Amino acid sequence: MKPIGVQKKAEAAQAAAEAPVQEAAPVEPEKIDFTGVEIEPLFKDFVDFETFSKSDFRAVKVLACEAVPKSKKLLKFTLDDGTGTERTILSGIHSYYEPEQLIGKTCVAITNLPPRAMMGLESCGMLLSAVHKKDGEERLNLLMVDPHIPAGAKLY
Numbered sequence: 719m720k721p722i723g724v725q726k727k728a729e730a731a732q733a734a735a736e737a738p739v740q741e742a743a744p745v746e747p748e749k750i751d752f753t754g755v756e757i758e759p760l761f762k763d764f765v766d767f768e769t770f771s772k773s774d775f776r777a778v779k780v781l782a783c784e785a786v787p788k789s790k791k792l793l794k795f796t797l798d799d800g801t802g803t804e805r806t807i808l809s810g811i812h813s814y815y816e817p818e819q820l821i822g823k824t825c826v827a828i829t830n831l832p833p834r835a836m837m838g839l840e841s842c843g844m845l846l847s848a849v850h851k852k853d854g855e856e857r858l859n860l861l862m863v864d865p866h867i868p869a870g871a872k873l874y
Contacts, residue, residue: 756851774830775873776800777863778807778845783817789837793817795845799829800870808841814858826861826873 778797781804786792791810799805807827826846833840846861 754853756854758849772830773828775846776827776829777867777869777871777873778805778825778827778829779869780820780823780825783820785812785817786837786839792837793820794839795820797825797827798869799827799843800868805829805842806840807843807845808836808839809845809847809860811845811847811858811860815860820860822865823860823862824865824867824869826863 776799778799780795781798782796784794786794786808789812791812792808793810793812793815795807795809797805797807805827827843828846829843831843833842835841848859848861850857
């Protein structure tokens with residue numbers, strides 16, 4: 719005696735295996751217009767590898783983000799840095815992002831900077847951003863990476 723539904727499942731699996739495979743239509747990459755974009759010149763001074771390698775770049779997950787009271791620029795981030803202890807970083811990017819846009823994102827932080835007091839709060843690191851000007855107006859993009867990267871992953 720066969721359990722109910724086994725024959726139907728087997729027939730459905732066989733039909734799916736015999737069905738023609740449809741290929742997905744190719745996705746066209748987004749066309750981005752960089753006309754009018756100004757990029758800050760590269761530094762002419764070199765940094766030796768030993769100095770660079772002292773910076774600890776890590777993937778961090780944004781657990782919470784809120785505007786800092788009495789500040790027009792600062793956002794307070796509560797981050798998972800993979801250590802099991804929440805990390806707080808303050809960033810002056812409120813004119814570019816609303817806090818709720820950033821919750822759940824995976825970002826890049828330098829985690830071994832000494833703590834710094836801002837507006838009475840301690841910031842323990844720095845989130846990385848890309849800055850440029852377009853048509854004379856400053857633009858900023860917080861660096862966000864693939865959400866499959868776990869909190870605390872070291873970036874090189």
